[in-house]
Amino acid sequence: MFLRVTSLALAGLLAVSGPSAAAPLVTPMQQAVAQAASADETIAAFYRGRDFAPVWMGEGAGDRRAAFLWALDQAEDHGLPAGRYDAATIRAEFAAATDPAARGALEVAMTERFLRYAQDVSSGVVDPRQVDPTIVLNVPKRDWLVQMTRFVEGDPYAFVQGLWPASPNYTRLLREKLRLEEMELTGGWGATVSGELVARGSDGRAVVDLRNRLVRMGYLRRSAVSAYDAGMEAAVRAFQIDHGLTPDGEAGEATLAAINVSLEDRKGQILVGLERQRWMNKPLEPRHILVNLAEQHAYVYDDGKVTFDTVVVVGADTPDRRTPEFSHTMTHMVINPYWHVPRSITVNEYLPALRRGGAQHLEIYSRSGRVNRSNINFSNYTARNFPFSLKQPPGPRNALGRVKFMFPNQWNIYLHDTPSRNLFSRDQRTFSHGCVRVGKPLELAYHLLAPQTATPESDFATKLRSGRETRVNLQDPIGVHLVYWSAWVTPTGRANYRGDPYGRDIKVLRALQDAGVELDASRS
Known part of the structure; x- marks a missing residue:
């Protein structure tokens, strides 16, 4: 059907202007572009809007082509499937395309590659809902007809860089990926550490291997000391903090398991982290709550800065209890809630x-x-x-505690208090039926109410003492984002890693690899 429309359009363009005109108004190149573009309506509409004039070849196309090839040369650095676009093949194809038909086909193929790259780097390589049905994020999408027009009319280098997620989290993960790759080229992290406990008083091979691994990881200065001294204890404590473990300074079973995770596996976490940042490549609300399910921690951000944080308990690792990943808007809290x-x-x-x-x-x-x-x-x-x-009526034994924080959603997930406080001290806190139990619920309530009242604590206490279920609306609704980030880098440059409690990261990594992302991609 579209081919017929295109043919009619071309017929119109081929109409001569005046009885003596002999040359057609449509060049063989334009005709080749129109025919090649007919298979995709978005691409066809784009070229129709410019009378099938080329973008990637001819006058003024050099900067666009150079900017795109420059971006493709870095695709592997971003954890993208470079083979989808293949910069080397593109360069060879430009050298080989000499006749109008070949050049027209290559013109459209370049646009297809560009849109594929732009989609991958700005919104993600894989569809999260296809990877795991509990990842129900609304991935940002762009109007590519509009975007292609902006690319052609603007600075192509600026446009390409603008496709990348602007979040500092993404940039810091890129640096961590590069750091791990450089470490890999210089021999990796060395031998794994054997044993069940390495602490003060330990000696022998395990202490040496632990010291060498901490040195290679950047937690300890190189030395010949073979004893588990204060310096090693401090290094272990710093490692534990960065990996969500109790910072006791002793390399016990959980700490050694984290220390012995391979560099390759950490690279895999970074690749997944980059993809997850692409899924969240959208402006977040000036004030929002971010719940990291992999870390079991929640944060309040105001204008990009953390203003409140707390440990949380999230859903247990069973099919019916795993907390889903999604974004919503918190509209109110309920004091003395019924369950x-x-x-x-x-x-x-x-x-x-x-x-x-x-x-x-x-x-x-x-x-x-x-x-x-x-x-x-x-x-x-x-x-x-x-x-x-x-x-269950309000009261000291109520499963929701004294307050719940509501962002009504189809999964009936919300944040709430709990009378069971013992679980918050665990390193891994996956015990709920799916909702998020908050370690500091009253403090969170005060923090969220502070913009709308000068006395948030006393206002809250008055309603709490009444014993009656009371709804308190938030004058300014707050974005809530339930994410699953097992790898991130702090603003001070400290790489943090967590486990994969629901097994989602391994699914994402496999999907990325199936799409062509290379975990062991060689670097020149």
Whole structure:
């Protein structure tokens, strides 16, 4: 169908101007471009808008071509599948294309490659929802017809660099990738460390291997000291901080496991981290909350700076409890919340207890309202036909604690307090049914209310003492981003790594490799 339209358009362009005109107004190059572009409507519309004039060859095309090839030469540095675009092949194709048909086909092929590269570097190589159904991020998309026009009309080098994520997180990950590659070229991190505990009083091969590995990783100055001294203890403590471990200065089982992670695996985490930053390549709200599920930590950002942070507990590593990744908007908080028990928890966990006469802390409701449990024979019901819902009233034992922070979403995920405080001291905190339990819930509430009241603590306390469920709207809604970043670099240059509690990173890495990203790409 489009080919017919293109042919009609060309026929119109071929119309001569005046009875004596003999030369067509459409050149063989324009005709070749129109034919080659007909397979893709976006590309066809772009070329129709410029009467099928070329972008990549002819007068004024040199800077565009040079800027694109310059970007492709760095594609591997960005963790992109360089083979998709293949700068060397492009250069050879330009040398070989001499007739109009070949040049027209190459012109359109260049635009296709450019749009593929632009999509990859600005929004990600793979679709996160295809990798894992719990990664439900809305990846930013661009209007490529508009973008191609801007590329042609503007500074091509500035445009290409503007495709890269502007986040400092992305730039710092690029530097860490380069650092790891340079370390790999000089021999890597050395031998792994054996044993179960290396600490004060240890000696022998394990201490030497630990010292050498800490030196290569940048945590310890090179020396001939073979004892586990104060300097090594300080280095281990710094390593533990950067890897989310209890900083006790002793290389125990968990610390040695992290120290022995291969350099190649850390490179894989960086590649995944770069892709995840591309998925988030969009302006974030001046004030927003970022919950890092891999780190089990939450942050409040104001104008790009962290103004509050807290440890959190996130969903357990089971298919029905893993906390999804998504972005939403927090609109309000609820003080003294009722807990509306989710259906899955009601029938799978509480129905057996109700049959035994337990779960006395819960209220039971039908569609008509609250019902008396003494009038119900729970043994008559199964998980499939149980007709009631359960609620837990406000109080010291309420599963949501004293406050919950709401950003209504289809997964029924929110942040909340909890009466169970013991889990916050763990190194890995994946224990909830899916929601995010906050380590410092009252402090978070005060922080979020501070812009709209001069007395956030006393205002909150008054509502809390009432014992009644109370909704407090946020005058300025706050963006909430649940992400899964197992690798990042701090503004001071300290690389941080965490585990992969849900196994999502390995899925992303495999998808990237399937798309052509090379983990062991050689560098000249």
